[in-house]
Amino acid sequence: QQQVKQSPQSLIVQKGGISIINCAYENTAFDYFPWYQQFPGKGPALLIAIRPDVSEKKEGRFTISFNKSAKQFSLHIMDSQPGDSATYFCAARRAGNQFYFGTGTSLTVIP
Amino acid sequence: SQTIHQWPATLVQPVGSPLSLECTVEGTSNPNLYWYRQAAGRGLQLLFYSVGIGQISSEVPQNLSASRPQDRQFILSSKKLLLSDSGFYLCAWVAGGGADTQYFGPGTRLTVL
Numbered sequence: 481q482q483q484v485k486q487s488p489q490s491l492i493v494q495k496g497g498i499s500i501i502n503c504a505y506e507n508t509a510f511d512y513f514p515w516y517q518q519f520p521g522k523g524p525a526l527l528i529a530i531r532p533d534v535s536e537k538k539e540g541r542f543t544i545s546f547n548k549s550a551k552q553f554s555l556h557i558m559d560s561q562p563g564d565s566a567t568y569f570c571a572a573r574r575a576g577n578q579f580y581f582g583t584g585t586s587l588t589v590i591p
Numbered sequence: 592s593q594t595i596h597q598w599p600a601t602l603v604q605p606v607g608s609p610l611s612l613e614c615t616v617e618g619t620s621n622p623n624l625y626w627y628r629q630a631a632g633r634g635l636q637l638l639f640y641s642v643g644i645g646q647i648s649s650e651v652p653q654n655l656s657a658s659r660p661q662d663r664q665f666i667l668s669s670k671k672l673l674l675s676d677s678g679f680y681l682c683a684w685v686a687g688g689g690a691d692t693q694y695f696g697p698g699t700r701l702t703v704l
Contacts, residue, residue, distance in 0.1 A: 522697065577693075584635075
């Protein structure tokens with residue numbers, strides 16, 4: 481059973497556009513929601529994270545929007561650049577530091 | 592600063608052969624340690640996690656096993672590899688004491704032929 485559902489599976493965005501990736505969860509015990517960026521052949525790297533008591537968090541061009549009542553959260557990449565082309569994973573953590581990952585979104589930013 | 596190492600970086604093994612992948616973390620004490628597998632173009636599947644020496648929890652029953660002989664060492668093993676064991680194996684850690692962030696190692700690319 482997929483604990484965290486992520487969409488879309490792939491995304492193509494023009495340079496300068498906004499990339500939006502969505503995730504949904506069911507388990508209300510999750511208390512921490514990170515997003516990871518992964519380049520081919522590399523391990524995932526933490527991009528930005530949020531706790532459920534905050535509705536939005538922004539770091540540079542990256543913003544997480546969190547809707548606790550809908551049990552959904554999303555990553556917005558503003559002014560998308562070709563260097564942002566990578567696979568993005570959302571995740572959710574429950575007590576005991578168990579992390580559950582979405583299936584990933586392959587983002588391609590075309591010049 | 593904290594660092595995580597994995598080796599080997601790549602490995603090609605025949606079906607039925609044994610496996611040993613090693614992960615070590617530097618610069619932290621009593622971390623939570625994790626093994627994930629990532630199939631080509633797929634998400635991250637949690638295989639094992641450990642909250643302390645000798646403490647291993649398995650998420651998915653299979654022919655793999657894990658051990659934590661030292662505080663900052665995590666080993667993934669198999670007695671007989673299957674074709675389906677091919678994938679990208681990632682070790683990860685979270686600092687002890689209630690930290691949030693999970694950090695990943697560089698990964699091991701395993702191909703079983």
